[in-house]
Amino acid sequence: MDFLTDSFLSAILLIWTLNHDLLVIVGVSMKVSSISTFIASLLGVPSGFLIAFSEFRGKRLVITLLNTLLALPTVVVGLFVYAFISRRGIFGTYDLLYTQKAIIIGQIILIVPIITTFTISAVSRIDDRYRKAALTLGANLMQTARIIIREARFAIMTAIVMAFGRVIAEVGISMMLGGNAKGFTRTMTTAMALEYDKGEFVLSVALGTVLLCVSFGVNIFCNYFQGKSRL
Amino acid sequence: MLYQLKNLVKAYDGRVVLDLKHLFLEKRKVIGLLGPNGAGKTTLLEILAFLLPPTSGGIWFNQEKVHLNMGKLMKLRRKVVLVQQQPILFTTTVLKNVEFPLKVRKTPKAKRARIVDELLELVGMRSFRDAGAHKLSGGQTQRVVIARALACSPEVVLLDEPMSSVDVENQITIERIIREINQIKGISVVFTSHDMVQTSRLADDTIFLLEGKVARSTYENIFSARIETGAGDHKFCTLPNGLQLKVQSEKSGPMRISIAPGELKLSPNTPNSAENTVKGKIIQLNEERSHVRALIDAGVPLNVLIPKESFNRHDMGIGNDVWVTCPAESIDIF
Amino acid sequence: MISLLDAGSGQSAEKLIKMATTTSTENSGLLDVLLPEFTKETGIEVKVFAKGTGAAIRDGMDGNVDVIFVHAKAREEKFISEGYGSYRLDVMHNDFVIIGPAGDPAKIEGMQDAAGAFRKMTAAKVKFISRGDDSGTHIKEQALWKASGEAMKTEASEIIKKGKKHALSFVYPVGLGKRYISIGQGMGKTLTFAEEKQAYTLTDRGTFLKYKYGRKLGLNLEILCEGDQNLFNPYGVIPVSPKKHPHVKFAAADRLARWLVSAQAQALIGQYKIAGRQAFFPDALPVAE
Numbered sequence: 001m002d003f004l005t006d007s008f009l010s011a012i013l014l015i016w017t018l019n020h021d022l023l024v025i026v027g028v029s030m031k032v033s034s035i036s037t038f039i040a041s042l043l044g045v046p047s048g049f050l051i052a053f054s055e056f057r058g059k060r061l062v063i064t065l066l067n068t069l070l071a072l073p074t075v076v077v078g079l080f081v082y083a084f085i086s087r088r089g090i091f092g093t094y095d096l097l098y099t100q101k102a103i104i105i106g107q108i109i110l111i112v113p114i115i116t117t118f119t120i121s122a123v124s125r126i127d128d129r130y131r132k133a134a135l136t137l138g139a140n141l142m143q144t145a146r147i148i149i150r151e152a153r154f155a156i157m158t159a160i161v162m163a164f165g166r167v168i169a170e171v172g173i174s175m176m177l178g179g180n181a182k183g184f185t186r187t188m189t190t191a192m193a194l195e196y197d198k199g200e201f202v203l204s205v206a207l208g209t210v211l212l213c214v215s216f217g218v219n220i221f222c223n224y225f226q227g228k229s230r231l
Numbered sequence: 232m233l234y235q236l237k238n239l240v241k242a243y244d245g246r247v248v249l250d251l252k253h254l255f256l257e258k259r260k261v262i263g264l265l266g267p268n269g270a271g272k273t274t275l276l277e278i279l280a281f282l283l284p285p286t287s288g289g290i291w292f293n294q295e296k297v298h299l300n301m302g303k304l305m306k307l308r309r310k311v312v313l314v315q316q317q318p319i320l321f322t323t324t325v326l327k328n329v330e331f332p333l334k335v336r337k338t339p340k341a342k343r344a345r346i347v348d349e350l351l352e353l354v355g356m357r358s359f360r361d362a363g364a365h366k367l368s369g370g371q372t373q374r375v376v377i378a379r380a381l382a383c384s385p386e387v388v389l390l391d392e393p394m395s396s397v398d399v400e401n402q403i404t405i406e407r408i409i410r411e412i413n414q415i416k417g418i419s420v421v422f423t424s425h426d427m428v429q430t431s432r433l434a435d436d437t438i439f440l441l442e443g444k445v446a447r448s449t450y451e452n453i454f455s456a457r458i459e460t461g462a463g464d465h466k467f468c469t470l471p472n473g474l475q476l477k478v479q480s481e482k483s484g485p486m487r488i489s490i491a492p493g494e495l496k497l498s499p500n501t502p503n504s505a506e507n508t509v510k511g512k513i514i515q516l517n518e519e520r521s522h523v524r525a526l527i528d529a530g531v532p533l534n535v536l537i538p539k540e541s542f543n544r545h546d547m548g549i550g551n552d553v554w555v556t557c558p559a560e561s562i563d564i565f
Numbered sequence: 566m567i568s569l570l571d572a573g574s575g576q577s578a579e580k581l582i583k584m585a586t587t588t589s590t591e592n593s594g595l596l597d598v599l600l601p602e603f604t605k606e607t608g609i610e611v612k613v614f615a616k617g618t619g620a621a622i623r624d625g626m627d628g629n630v631d632v633i634f635v636h637a638k639a640r641e642e643k644f645i646s647e648g649y650g651s652y653r654l655d656v657m658h659n660d661f662v663i664i665g666p667a668g669d670p671a672k673i674e675g676m677q678d679a680a681g682a683f684r685k686m687t688a689a690k691v692k693f694i695s696r697g698d699d700s701g702t703h704i705k706e707q708a709l710w711k712a713s714g715e716a717m718k719t720e721a722s723e724i725i726k727k728g729k730k731h732a733l734s735f736v737y738p739v740g741l742g743k744r745y746i747s748i749g750q751g752m753g754k755t756l757t758f759a760e761e762k763q764a765y766t767l768t769d770r771g772t773f774l775k776y777k778y779g780r781k782l783g784l785n786l787e788i789l790c791e792g793d794q795n796l797f798n799p800y801g802v803i804p805v806s807p808k809k810h811p812h813v814k815f816a817a818a819d820r821l822a823r824w825l826v827s828a829q830a831q832a833l834i835g836q837y838k839i840a841g842r843q844a845f846f847p848d849a850l851p852v853a854e
Contacts, residue, residue, distance in 0.1 A: 087761050088782070097761050129319040136280050137332040138309035138383055141301075151322060179758050182697060182747040194749050 011206035022206055029187040032100050033168040036107035041160050044112045048119025049145055063120065069113035074106075074172030081106045082176055098179035103187070106173035111163040118159030122152040122229070154229030158222050165218035169211060232294060233258040233387065233419050234279060239288030241274055241443075248274050249443045251288070256421060256438075261413050263434030264423040271443040272423035273316065276389045279421065280313035293386075309336070312383045316391040318376035320364035325356065325375050328364050332383040350378040354408060370401030377408055388412065390422040394429055406433055431519040452490040452534050458483050458564065468562070472530040476507050477559040486564050492536035494561035497525065498554050499545045508556045509533075513549050527555055581610045582631040582817045585624040589701075590634065590800070591615035593659075593771050595837050595845060602833060603824050609817050618701070625649055625803065628810030632818040634825075636701075636800045650803035651815070655848040656825045657834045658799040661705055663790035664756075664773060665691070665765035679793040683713035687740040692764035696755050697735065697747030701798075706767045709795065710736055760785050769798070771844045778840035799848065802826075825849075 014022050051062060083089050085096040085105075096102050130151050134144040149156065167173075171189040178185030180194050188207045196204040234256040241249040249271045256262055256279075264272050277283040278290070281297070281304050290297040292307060312332075320328045329350055333343045351357040354374040359367065367375065373393065380388055390409070394402045410433070412418045424430045430437055439446040456468035458480060467477045468488055478488070502508055511529030523542040527533040533555055547553060590596065591613060600611045614621070614630060618637045625633040626649050633650070635641060636658075644650045663673065663682050671689035673682040686693060696703045710717060721734040737745040748758055752772045759766040763785075770791075776784040790796075802825050804818035824830055826849035834847045 087763075087785070095762070098758060127319060129315055129317070130321070132277075132282055132313070132315065133319055133321075134331075135282055136308060136311075136313040137379065138305070138312075138335050139331075140305055140335075143335055147321060179761075180748050180750060181758075182749065184743075184746070186749070 007202050007205050010202045011209060014202060014206040015209060019203075019206070021203065022210070024183055025186055025188055025191050025207060026210055028100070028183075028185065029168060029189070032103050032174075032187065033107065033164060036104045036167055037111065037160060037164040039104070040108045040111045040115055040163060043108070044115030044159075044163075045119050045149065045156060046145075047112075048116040049123050049149060051116070052120045052123040053145075063117070066113050066117045066120075070117060072110060072113070074110060074170045075176065076172075077106050077110050078173045078176030081109065081173075085177075097177065098181060098185060100178070100185055102177035103174050103185060106177045107167040107170070110170065110173060111166055114163045114166060115159050118162070119152075119156055122155030122159065123148055125155070126152050152229070154225045158225040158229065161218055161221045161225065165215060165222075168214055168218070232256070233292070235291040235294075237289045237291075239278070239290065240286050241271075241278065241283070242286045247443060249278070249285075251275075251443075251445060254438070254445060256419075257436070258419050259413070259417055260435040261409060261420045261422070261433055263430035263437045264421060264440055265425065265427065265430050265437055266423070266440035266446075267425055269442075270440040272440055273391050275440065276313060276391050276421065276423060279387075280311050280389050281307045282313065309383065310385055311387040311389065312380040312385040313389045314373075314376050314380050314391065314393065317396065318372060320367070320372060320375060320379075322365055323363075324360070325351070325362050325364050325367070326360045328375060329379045329382050332379060336383075346382060347378075350381050351375075353381070353411070354378045355404060370397040370404075373397055373401060373405065374408075377405070381412065385418060387419045387421065390420070392423055392425070394424065394426070402429075409433060427524075428517060431517065431522075431524060435520065452492060452495075454488055454531060455485065456488045457485050468564075470531055474509060474530055476557055476562060478562045478564065479559050480562075480564050482564055489563045490533075490557055490561055491563075492524065492534040493522075494558060495533060495535040496556040496558075497527075497535050497537055497542075497547070498556070499547055499551065500554070502554055502556055504556075506556075507559060508554050510552060510554050513547060513551050513553055516549055525553075527553060529555055580608060580817075581612060582814050582821065583612045583614060583629070584632045584634055584821070585614045585616065585621040585630040586634040587618050587621055587636065588615045589769070589771075590636070593839065593844065595834065598837055599825070599830060599833055602829070603821060606824065606829075607820055609820065611821060625805050628805060628813060630805065631813045631815070632802060632804045632821055634800065634802045636798050638799055638801065641801045641803060644803060649806055649809055651806045651819075652822075653801045653803045654822050654826050656800045656802050657831075657845045657847050657849075658797045659845050660770055660791065660798055661702065661767055661796040662770050662773060662788045663765060663767055663796075664759070664786045665789045666763040667785070667787050668763075669787075669789055671765065674787075674789045676790045677792040679709050679790060679795050680712040680714070682790040683709055683738075684715055686765055687713070687715045687738045690741065690744060692744045692746065692762050693741060694755055694759040694762065694764050694766040695737070695745065695747045696752065697749045698751070700751075702752060702767060702769060703735075705796075705798075707736060709767070710738060712795065713738075715740055756784060756786070765789075771839050774839040774842050774844060778842065 051059065081102065082097065085091045085094065085102055087097070096105070126148050130148055131144060134147040139147065169189065171193055174185070174187045174190045175193060178187065178190060180186050180190040188211050192204045192207050232255055234254070236251050236254040239249060239251045239254070240247060264275065266272050274283065278285055284299050297307065321331065326347060329347045330343055333346060338346070348357065351360060354377055356371060356374050356378060359371065359375070364372070364375065393405050397405070409420055409422070413420050422433070454470050456470050458466055458468045458478065460483070461467050465477055466480050467475050468486070469475050509529045511527040511533065513525055514528050515526035517524040521539055522536050523539055525535045525537065527535055535555060586596070596613055600613070604610050614624065616624070618635050618640070621633055621635050622637070622640055622644055624630045625644060634656070641650070641653055645653055663679065665671065665673070671686045671691045673685050676682045695706055716739045717736040718739050719734050719736050735747070737747070746762070746764070748755060752768060753776065755766055756768060756772065756776050773784070773788065777786070802822045804815060804822050805813045807813055807815040831847035831849055834845050835843065837843070837845055
């Protein structure tokens with residue numbers, strides 16, 4: 001029991017003193033996850049919007065497919081991307097494996113379905129009167145889309161924040177595609193997974209604490225946005 | 232001619248909501264679309280607003296045929312604006328709402344501010360300029376929506392039941408606004424309603440819609456009646472109070488009849504031909520733009536519509552006895 | 566160094582002895598070839614306990630085993646000087662090799678000077694992958710960097726090992742900067758990482774052979790620098806001293822130690838192949854009969 005308390009207290013100290021190693025690792029996680037969330041939003045929100053508002057033959061199939069992809073295990077995504085970007089893969093010459101770019105690619109694939117399906121749901125719930133109002137006031141498709149997305153903004157923000165929460169805490173993709181290289185692709189999760197039994201237990205506990213706080217924060221934001229979207 | 236609709240049908244999953252053989256709407260008039268709920272009024276307005284495509288049939292706007300292609304429809308939508316029955320403002324300030332159509336049309340900033348101020352003044356909502364749109368009451372929302380609609384500088388304003396969900400004070404304001412924009416700005420107005428009195432106060436022309444079709448007569452003067460063959464092989468209908476009127480029809484049995492108020496004739500004295508004439512008392516008089524509408528108690532309530540000049544020729548007032556004559560061919564049976 | 570061939574004259578009181586060794590030694594499969602031969606010769610069975618180097622030596626100090634067979638010369642000598650071990654015999658060595666891409670941008674192919682190779686790698690600014698996990702290989706790599714004389718930057722951190730704080734520092738060459746990649750993982754992962762990045766790394770020959778010749782898609786890297794004494798990893802066999810622990814089976818342990826340096830055992834060691842290639846190099850001089 002002493003070991004645990006000692007380690008935990010040492011971990012708090014690491015955080016308090018803004019230990020350099022800790023900051024670098026947290027920084028890598030935040031950077032990679034922020035970029036992937038941003039790009040995935042750029043892809044997912046318009047896609048969700050288009051799917052929600054178009055009528056086409058395979059629409060129900062597409063939505064079902066997206067819903068299935070919500071449960072993608074990170075290791076499956078990691079393996080899939082690995083097959084493409086490893087030196088033996090099609091994109092081997094781009095030297096992408098074991099870089100931050102590789103993790104970002106994997107994470108984008110992981111969360112685009114989340115953002116898309118939530119956008120579809122958010123936008124579908126918006127009163128059709130907004131669409132008709134925008135159209136009758138002379139808006140073109142883009143302007144109408146902006147109005148509807150604006151009205152759905154809180155629900156869409158919830159989706160984006162949730163997606164961030166998903167990637168900041170995932171291990172599979174970061175490990176398989178990042179390689180845990182110190183200072184570059186060592187994320188909070190890979191560090192915790194690989195360093196804990198090498199004597200870096202205290203650092204791992206500190207990282208775990210930081211990760212918990214981030215997840216907590218993500219949840220608070222989600223609740224806030226969800227509350228606003230129900231007004 | 233502002234709008235011409237020919238053989239226009241709108242159906243949902245086989246259920247026909249609108250079936251208009253021809254409909255003509257004239258420019259620069261205030262036109263009322265009257266009908267009970269479910270008559271298809273909202274659907275028709277949405278079609279006129281180019282928000283809904285018809286299932287079949289043709290529309291001509293300003294003498295030009297309307298083609299259902301995206302780019303052209305958007306251009307038309309910029310000339311025609313619809314104010315919905317339960318109108319909705321965007322979740323932002325009143326100012327930004329009214330500004331929206333101007334921004335969409337890329338109006339320069341300074342001009343936008345001026346126009347918004349003018350319009351808010353017109354609808355009496357100037358002091359609410361920076362208020363959150365969702366905090367307004369029903370009547371206030373309605374007025375801002377109208378201001379926003381006018382920001383489109385439209386040729387046509389369509390209003391769906393503009394008076395049904397607001398209080399009397401707001402109703403008066405809205406009526407004033409409609410008159411102003413029609414008379415001063417020359418905007419054509421089409422509005423729907425299920426209130427006869429309001430409609431007649433406001434509208435130059437009234438079109439009646441019943442079950443998706445243009446009805447020849449209003450839904451007033453509708454009675455259940457039994458059609459029988461009488462003396463001389465003539466058909467006549469018996470109303471619930473025993474009143475009998477001669478009709479022209481092949482049908483028999485229990486039916487519903489309706490008589491257009493404009494077809495009924497009033498006279499202060501016994502008329503010469505007594506066929507289908509009944510005596511009654513004037514219990515209500517309403518002045519309309521060019522007509523007078525009288526409610527006669529003749530055992531059954533009869534709505535009669537007479538041109539003002541005819542009315543003014545005789546000295547008829549509330550409580551007077553009158554004789555109402557109904558030509559047999561004016562009785563609709565359905 | 567006296568080698569006595571004691572074949573056949575059995576005064577082995579017991580038929581079973583316990584030996585502590587390292588996991589990598591056991592993993593190499595060499596013992597599975599050697600020890601049965603010893604048992605055939607002498608009838609003595611050897612029970613192998615494989616753990617980390619430190620733990621194996623500790624077992625010797627505690628008298629839990631009769632003989633230790635590890636590859637940590639400094640610690641072995643301390644073991645003897647402190648009286649826990651009777652004597653030490655050089656049995657064999659395996660070695661580390663520096664591997665890299667076939668194109669060899671650092672031009673170290675054929676070099677026998679490891680420290681010099683490290684200098685050339687720094688000058689050529691190539692990518693270098695480090696295990697970064699405080700393992701034997703990692704320690705060797707760090708020693709070589711220090712020996713290279715290149716400007717080093719030290720990164721210090723405190724870790725907790727077995728409940729105690731240890732100050733840890735690792736060095737990396739300033740000249741390589743971002744190209745020195747420390748991944749904190751095992752040898753296998755380090756090799757695949759290096760292959761992926763077509764980078765240089767330090768590895769033990771055994772693991773390299775397994776990955777290069779022992780699997781379907783052979784590792785796409787070559788041995789570029791080998792043979793430097795500094796890359797050698799000598800193995801010593803030490804019977805536990807009966808003076809410290811009277812209960813140990815010294816006689817049998819002694820027989821094992823001397824057998825390991827016999828011509829027969831040394832030949833077996835030299836012939837042992839991993840993925841078709843020699844991995845261990847016998848160190849005992851054969852004695853003419």
